[in-house]
């Protein structure tokens with residue numbers, strides 16, 4: 001395997017509530033290094049069942065409208081009843097200007 005930063009697909013953008021989000025991948029591997037979900041306010045998780053985009057803030061509880069995607073900060077639980085690979089991971093795009101070099 002060679003180090004390769006170019007496997008990021010810049011075309012994978014999602015518009016949600018007027019904001020743009022960048023697709024990082026599916027499952028916990030897309031959230032960063034280390035094993036398991038890395039929860040962060042900078043990350044968003046999309047339910048494969050209803051398309052709800054959930055913020056990854058570890059301090060907040062949340063459930064998507066179809067109840068397949070859940071986040072329980074009290075118990076440190078996060079996941080989807082469809083399985084972790086059904087969760088698409090996004091991060092918010094920076095406002096215009098930050099993207100240009």
Ligand SMILES: [Zn+2]
Pocket residue numbers: 047048049050051052064065066067068069
């Ligand atoms: Zn859902």
